Amino acid sequence: xxxxxxxxAGGTFIQKTDGPPVRSAQQRNRAVDILIQQILNGLxxxxxxxxxxxxxxxxxxxxxxINFAHGEFLMVGSIVTWLAVRGELGFPLALMIxxxxxxxxxxxxxxxxxxxxxxxxxxxxxxxLGLIVVLQHIVIFFYDPNQKSIPRPLPGIWDVGGVRIxxxxxxxxxxTIAVVALTFAMVTRSRYGRALRAAVDDRDxxxxxxxxxxxxxTGVFVLGSALAGLGGALLIALFPITPFTGGTMVxxxxxxxxxxxxxxxxxxxxxxxxxxxxxxxxxxxGFSAWTDAYSFALMILVLLFKPNGLFGGTSGPKMA
Amino acid sequence: xxxxxxxxxxxxxxxxxxxxxxxxxxxxPSNRLLSLAISAGINVVALYGLSVxxxxxxxLSMGHxxxxxxxxxxxxxxxxxxxxxxxxxxxxxxxxAGIAAVVIGVPSLRVSGHxxxxxxxxxxxxxxxxxxxxxxxxxxxxxxDLQLPVSVFGTPVDDLMPYYYIxxxxxxxxxxxxxxxxxxxxxxxxxAIRENEKLSASLGINIGRHKIGxxxxxxxxxxxxxxxxxxxxxxxxxxQFASFPSIYLALMVMIGGARLLLGPxxxxxxxxxxxxxxxLDPVESRILYGVCLIAVILVLPNxxxxxxxxxxxxxxxxxxxxxxxxxxxxxxxxxEAGR
Amino acid sequence: MNAILEIxxxxxxxxxxxxxxxxxxxxxEGEILGIVGPNGSGKTTLFNVITGVHKPTEGRVSWRGRDxxxxxxxxxxxxxxGYTFQxxxxxxxxxxxxxxxxxxxxxHRSDRSYPxxxxxxxxxxxxxxxxxxxxxxxxPFGSLRLLGIALALATRxxxxxxxxxxxxxxxxETATLVGLVQQFPAHGISVCVIDHDMKLMQMLCKRxxxxxxxxxxxxxxxxxxLADPKVLEVYLGGAL
Numbered sequence: 073x074x075x076x077x078x079x080x081a082g083g084t085f086i087q088k089t090d091g092p093p094v095r096s097a098q099q100r101n102r103a104v105d106i107l108i109q110q111i112l113n114g115l116x117x118x119x120x121x122x123x124x125x126x127x128x129x130x131x132x133x134x135x136x137x138i139n140f141a142h143g144e145f146l147m148v149g150s151i152v153t154w155l156a157v158r159g160e161l162g163f164p165l166a167l168m169i170x171x172x173x174x175x176x177x178x179x180x181x182x183x184x185x186x187x188x189x190x191x192x193x194x195x196x197x198x199x200x201l202g203l204i205v206v207l208q209h210i211v212i213f214f215y216d217p218n219q220k221s222i223p224r225p226l227p228g229i230w231d232v233g234g235v236r237i238x239x240x241x242x243x244x245x246x247x248t249i250a251v252v253a254l255t256f257a258m259v260t261r262s263r264y265g266r267a268l269r270a271a272v273d274d275r276d277x278x279x280x281x282x283x284x285x286x287x288x289x290t291g292v293f294v295l296g297s298a299l300a301g302l303g304g305a306l307l308i309a310l311f312p313i314t315p316f317t318g319g320t321m322v323x324x325x326x327x328x329x330x331x332x333x334x335x336x337x338x339x340x341x342x343x344x345x346x347x348x349x350x351x352x353x354x355x356x357x358g359f360s361a362w363t364d365a366y367s368f369a370l371m372i373l374v375l376l377f378k379p380n381g382l383f384g385g386t387s388g389p390k391m392a
Numbered sequence: 393x394x395x396x397x398x399x400x401x402x403x404x405x406x407x408x409x410x411x412x413x414x415x416x417x418x419x420x421p422s423n424r425l426l427s428l429a430i431s432a433g434i435n436v437v438a439l440y441g442l443s444v445x446x447x448x449x450x451x452l453s454m455g456h457x458x459x460x461x462x463x464x465x466x467x468x469x470x471x472x473x474x475x476x477x478x479x480x481x482x483x484x485x486x487x488x489a490g491i492a493a494v495v496i497g498v499p500s501l502r503v504s505g506h507x508x509x510x511x512x513x514x515x516x517x518x519x520x521x522x523x524x525x526x527x528x529x530x531x532x533x534x535x536x537d538l539q540l541p542v543s544v545f546g547t548p549v550d551d552l553m554p555y556y557y558i559x560x561x562x563x564x565x566x567x568x569x570x571x572x573x574x575x576x577x578x579x580x581x582x583x584a585i586r587e588n589e590k591l592s593a594s595l596g597i598n599i600g601r602h603k604i605g606x607x608x609x610x611x612x613x614x615x616x617x618x619x620x621x622x623x624x625x626x627x628x629x630x631x632q633f634a635s636f637p638s639i640y641l642a643l644m645v646m647i648g649g650a651r652l653l654l655g656p657x658x659x660x661x662x663x664x665x666x667x668x669x670x671x672l673d674p675v676e677s678r679i680l681y682g683v684c685l686i687a688v689i690l691v692l693p694n695x696x697x698x699x700x701x702x703x704x705x706x707x708x709x710x711x712x713x714x715x716x717x718x719x720x721x722x723x724x725x726x727x728e729a730g731r
Numbered sequence: 732m733n734a735i736l737e738i739x740x741x742x743x744x745x746x747x748x749x750x751x752x753x754x755x756x757x758x759x760e761g762e763i764l765g766i767v768g769p770n771g772s773g774k775t776t777l778f779n780v781i782t783g784v785h786k787p788t789e790g791r792v793s794w795r796g797r798d799x800x801x802x803x804x805x806x807x808x809x810x811x812x813g814y815t816f817q818x819x820x821x822x823x824x825x826x827x828x829x830x831x832x833x834x835x836x837x838x839h840r841s842d843r844s845y846p847x848x849x850x851x852x853x854x855x856x857x858x859x860x861x862x863x864x865x866x867x868x869x870x871p872f873g874s875l876r877l878l879g880i881a882l883a884l885a886t887r888x889x890x891x892x893x894x895x896x897x898x899x900x901x902x903x904e905t906a907t908l909v910g911l912v913q914q915f916p917a918h919g920i921s922v923c924v925i926d927h928d929m930k931l932m933q934m935l936c937k938r939x940x941x942x943x944x945x946x947x948x949x950x951x952x953x954x955x956x957l958a959d960p961k962v963l964e965v966y967l968g969g970a971l
Contacts, residue, residue, distance in 0.1 A: 138506055188690055194452065197509065198646065198689045201639050205682030209675045319636060323517055326510050334506060365521045368514040372499060375511065379503045577836040584833045587822035594782070594816070595886055596808035596837045 105235045107353070114352025115345075116241040116310055119248035120146070121367075122344030123303035124325030126252060126337065127296030129385075130259075133272045133335035134292050137186060137196030141203035143322025145297050149174045149304020150313045151211055154220045163225035167305040171298050178297025182290050190289070204319070211315040221312035244306045251302060252341055255295070259337055268292070272335065320364065327367035331374045333381025343382065346370075399575040406571065406653050410564050417553050425668070426552040432664035433559035434620045439645045439656035440566035441613025444573055446642075447650030449606040450586030452505075454638045455496055455512035458519040459611045461633025462492040463618025465523065468536040468628055478542040481619045489615025490608045497607035501600060516635040523630035535629025538622050559620055563657070566613060571653055573609070582606055643685045649695020658697050735760045735921060736781075736812075736890060741790035743776050743945075750776040751787070752945040758890065763912065763922040765936030765953065767929070769965060772942040774925045775817070778894050782814050783807045794890075811839055813888030817895045819875040823868030827859055827878060830867050834885035845887050846918055853881040857911060873904040880911060890921045897931050909934050929957070941965065 128142050149170040156166030181203070189196035228239040259265035271278040271285050279285045307313060307321070328347055332339020347370065351363050374382060416429065438460050445451050463485035470476040470484060500511040523530045530536070542549040542558070549555055573579045581602060584592045589599055622628050640663075648659020667677030692699035734757035743751040751773045758764050768774050779785045781792055783804040792800045794810055802810065822830050831850040838848070847853045854860045857877040862870065867878060876896065883891055893912070897905045905928075912935060915922050924935060932939060932953065939956040941949040943965045949956045956962055 132506070136506070138509065185686065185690075194505075195689050195693065197452075198642070199686050201642065202682040202685035202689070204636075204639065205643070205678050205685070207682075209678040209682070212675050213679065320517075323513060323635065327514060330507055330510055361525050362521070365518060368518045368521075371514055372511060372518075375503050375507060376499050379507065577833075580829065580833040580836060583825060583829075584822055587824050588820055590804075590816070591820040591822065591882070593804035594808055594814055594820075595834050595882065596805050596839060598805050 107357075108235050109237065110355045111349060111352035112237060112241050112245070113355065114350070115348035116244045118328075118344050118348025118351065119245050120303040120307045120310075121321060121324045121328055121347065122252065122341060123248060123299045123306075124321060125328040125332070125340040125344055126255060127299045128322075128325055129329040129332070129335055129337060129340045130292050131296045132329070133337075133385075134268065134275075135186075135190060135196070135289055136193035137189060137200070138193070138326075139186075139200045139296075140197065140322060140326075141181075141200040141207060142296065142300055142325060143318030143320075144204050144207035145174050145178065145300035145318075146304040146307065146321055147211065147313065147315060147318035148177060148207065149301035150308040150317070151215070151220070151304075151315075152301070153305040153308050154222055154313075157222040163222070163305075163309065166222075167302070170305040171301045174301025174304065175294050175298035178293045178300075179290065181297075182293035186293065187289075208315050208318070215315075217315055219312040219314050220308070222308055225309050240309055244310060247302075247306060251299070255299070256337060256341070264288075264291075324364075324367040327371040330371050330381055330385075333383040333385030335385040336381065336383045339381055339383035339385065399571075402575070402653055403568070403571050406567050406657065409654065409657060410560070410567065413560055413563075414557070417556060423552055426556055428664055428668065430552065430556050430559050430624055432660045433556070433563045434617050434624060435641070435644060435664065436563050436656050436660035437559075437566045437620065438614045438617035438641060439648070439660050440570045441610035441617070442641055442645045443570060443650045443656050444582070444613070445606050445610035446645060447652075447655070448574065448579055448582040448586065449603060451603060451606060452509050452642070453512040453607070453610070454509055454635060454642065455516040456610065456614055456641045457633045457635070457637035458496070458516040459489045459492055459614035460618040460621065460637075460641075461519060461523070461628075461630070462489040462611075463615030464622040464628045464633070465530065465536070465618075466615070467619040467622040468538045469530075471538055471540040472536065475540070477540050478619070478623055481623075482616055485619035486612040486615040489611040489618065491611075493607045493611030493614075494604060497604045501603050501607075513635050513638070516633070516638050520630045520634040523633075531629070533630060535627060538626050538628070540623075542623050555624065559624075562616060562620060566616075567653065567657065569613075570656075574653065640681070643681055647681075647684055647688050647696055649697040649699075651694065652697050652701075654697050655695050659695070662696070733760055734758065735795055736923075737791075737793045738777075738781075739791045739793075741777070741780060741792070742788045743773075743780055743785060744788045750945055751780070751790075753790070754942070754945070754947050756940055756947060756950065758921055758923050759938075760921055761916045761919075762938060763916060763924065763936050765932040765939045766923065766925045766942060767927065767932060767939060768942035769927075771944070773945040774942055775894070776945075777942070778814070778892060778925055781807070781892065782812070808837075808886060808888075809839055811887075811889040812892065813883035813886050813890070814892040815876075815879040815883050815894060815896060817898060819872060819879055819899070821867035821870070821875055821878050821882070823866065825867060826864050827854065827867055827870070828863040830878060831881050831885055834882040838885065838887045840887050840889075842887060842919070844919075847884050848887070850885075853885055856884070857881045858907070872899055873901070876900060876904070876908065877911075880908070884920075888920060890923065891915060893922065893924045893926075895926050896924065897926065897928055905931060933957070 124142055124146060128139055131137060131139050152170040152173045153166045156169050157163060161169070185199055185203075186196050189199055224240050226240040226243050230237045230239055259268060267278070267283045268288055270281070271283055271288050275285055307317070324347070328343045329340050331346070332341070332343035347367055350366050350370070354363055354366060417426070421429070438456060442453070442456050445453055466485045466488040467481040470481050476484065496512060496515045500508050500515070503511060524533045526532060542555065544554070544558075549558070581592070581597055584595070584597060585599055585602055593599055644659040644663045645656055646659070647662060648657065649655030663681060666680065667674070670680070672680060688696060736758040738754060738756050741751050741754045742749070754773070754777065766774055766777065776785065780787050783802050783806065786801060790800070791798060794812065797810070799807060799810055822833065825833070828850055831853050835848070835850055835853070847856055854863055857880055859874060859877055859881065862874060867875070870878065876899070880896070897908055900908065909931065912922055912924070924932070926932060936953055938951065939949070939953045940947060941956060941962050948965065949959050949962050
């Protein structure tokens with residue numbers, strides 16, 4: 073019999089008198105430590121991806137438009153945050169400005185561009201492709217293609233029972249949970265949410281019943297964009313970004329949305345959670361080179377067996 | 393009414409354009425322009441493949457650059473590991489890309505339109521990741537060099553000019569192949585699927601099989617383009633074949649017009665040369681591309697060439713009423729007949 | 732006359748809803764059969780099961796003795812069964828000529844006596860020759876219906892199923908349609924029409940089958956069936 077060493081005391085490799093060597097409690101802690109860190113890591117990135125996924129799934133559900141430029145909305149959010157922080161405005165204010173700015177951008181783009189593609193959503197998709205190119209390169213034109221970062225808004229590292237957790241990651245996760253919960257509550261409980269779900273289900277009938285569908289479409293675009301702006305602000309709090317960051321993030325965002333079922337809000341959230349854990353585990357066990365592949369591989373696998381996603385999606389609005 | 397004249401007539405503008413392009417080297421262009429022209433030509437070969445998939449069958453794929461990449465990497469690996477050179481690599485690259493198209497197409501075509509596009513995008517990204525993680529075998533992120541020279545009947549091709557003609561020959565081949573497909577029963581079947589799947593099935597058309605077939609055909613074009621690219625650049629890396637290059641390919645084919653025979657040629661040339669003409673740097677030119685794509689899709693959804701044709705009809709269509717009626721009847725169906 | 736299409740014990744359930752509950756019927760060679768029934772009687776489901784859109788929960792569909800129950804839509808056509816849809820369908824971006832030309836290229840038999848083997852012949856038969864160069868997408872509705880018939884005929888079927896072929900047509904157009912369909916049996920094409928329109932059925936069909944709530948409630952010569960009290964009850968005494 074042996075007594076386990078005190079936590080954080082110098083580690084010693086204790087050997088049982090008979091049987092295989094046993095890792096010390098502290099070494100066990102370190103492995104678990106890394107795993108938990110990586111899962112939190114995965115979840116914090118997944119939070120940002122979930123914000124994208126929620127945005128695109130809401131937009132698709134009501135309009136049938138696949139807005140690939142959503143990743144650039146995220147990127148613009150990051151850039152705005154970066155500019156605001158550079159301008160000495162402090163992170164919380166910068167975040168709010170980013171949300172408003174990108175929300176406004178979404179409004180302008182919907183009214184000015186996407187509105188003309190409502191009868192043929194495929195054109196909306198193609199427009200979004202053009203937008204990707206334009207937005208990316210406008211940013212490069214005015215700034216440069218290099219990395220941009222901000223100082224950590226929450227530099228602290230917490231020690232919870234031996235596990236070291238970066239507080240900024242927790243913040244990102246908590247903010248996302250709060251915002252997504254709010255969005256969820258609004259869509260499922262409020263009057264507007266009910267009208268929205270009716271419009272998603274049958275656009276024509278909803279319009280006949282007096283629901284101002286056009287306004288809801290604009291609203292959904294603004295909401296989705298604002299969420300992307302928030303995601304961008306949170307993302308740059310975690311890592312440096314480049315004008316091309318939007319591209320990878322949007323693919324993962326769509327993968328998550330598809331896994332959950334395109335148009336299905338619950339699906340997007342659950343799928344985001346799953347992806348976060350999977351990516352965290354994989355990094356924790358040393359497969360980080362393949363991390364980016366999981367969202368795609370998972371999506372392809374899920375769609376092979378459940379072509380409408382895990383929770384079943386909508387197929388976009390019924391066209392006349 | 394029988395439209396039996398149209399098929400051959402539709403080939404004429406393309407042949408004229410190709411003949412003009414063959415004269416370009418005689419004008420003594422700079423190396424830089426020649427390089428640009430070769431790049432454009434290589435893209436055009438891939439674009440003809442995309443026009444069969446998107447223009448004829450109506451399938452919007454965002455994984456086309458990945459198929460080009462399969463061809464390119466096949467060429468590089470064959471050269472490095474087996475000594476197989478340019479001329480044999482061309483058909484092999486096409487075959488490998490065709491097989492890759494089956495791998496991408498079979499799962500992707502099981503899902504509906506929206507999911508499908510995203511699946512093809514995802515496959516594109518996956519290929520990049522696999523290539524990047526392939527270690528020494530695929531050259532990882534830095535990529536591979538291609539050392540073997542191109543030789544025609546024993547004489548090595550070192551200069552840009554001969555390579556320009558080789559690429560132009562393949563552009564011509566692609567255009568003719570595309571024309572043949574468009575004006576064949578096979579092409580009509582693809583268009584039927586594009587127009588109304590349910591009705592096509594009711595006439596006995598096997599939708600699934602034809603869609604995969606169209607995918608494979610587009611892949612073969614892409615693979616050949618990839619081999620041409622690899623032997624031109626002499627160095628390839630995964631980033632060149634990711635999802636965003638696919639967007640550029642889609643952009644080019646849509647700007648030029650996916651359904652017309654001249655569309656891919658126009659789109660490839662326009663997108664490659666407009667920045668030169670307007671003296672724009674790469675960043676500015678890409679902003680222009682994006683804006684053009686948005687403008688074209690909103691204003692001229694059939695592409696620039698079709699828009700120009702329609703504009704021409706509107707301006708000069710009142711000449712002789714009867715002749716105008718006939719001409720406009722043919723022009724309206726030009727997108728289908730592939731003029 | 733022998734049966735070319737036989738349906739035995741056909742059941743179709745969608746979740747808790749029973750659309751067809753054990754239907755037996757057959758289509759005789761060379762006849763024009765009508766299938767009628769109020770909304771919800773299972774007519775469309777029957778059509779969809781035969782044409783391969785749905786798989787039945789139970790039962791068998793045989794075509795000239797061959798089991799075609801689980802064939803896909805394009806295989807049904809390949810077997811020699813042509814069909815037109817309730818919603819008038821065409822290839823909208825293609826010209827009328829191209830529409831028919833495409834269909835002709837998928838003919839399923841090379842019977843030399845078949846009268847409509849070229850696009851010109853088909854367009855002449857349905858009377859769309861003058862519209863040959865028009866885009867199908869801009870055709871008036873009546874012409875669209877005629878185009879649908881031409882497309883189905885182009886594949887040289889031995890049996891044509893028509894799902895509400897006169898829906899949306901005025902009396903003159905309906906009469907034209909009837910005139911066309913009546914010529915099919917003489918050229919080796921048996922016909923089955925599914926519709927509501929009793930006048931159409933009286934004009935066209937010698938035999939009538941009535942469905943109600945997924946079951947067959949009458950099967951016999953048209954006049955007899957229309958006088959059947961069970962049938963009259965189902966239609967709530969509406970004037971027939």
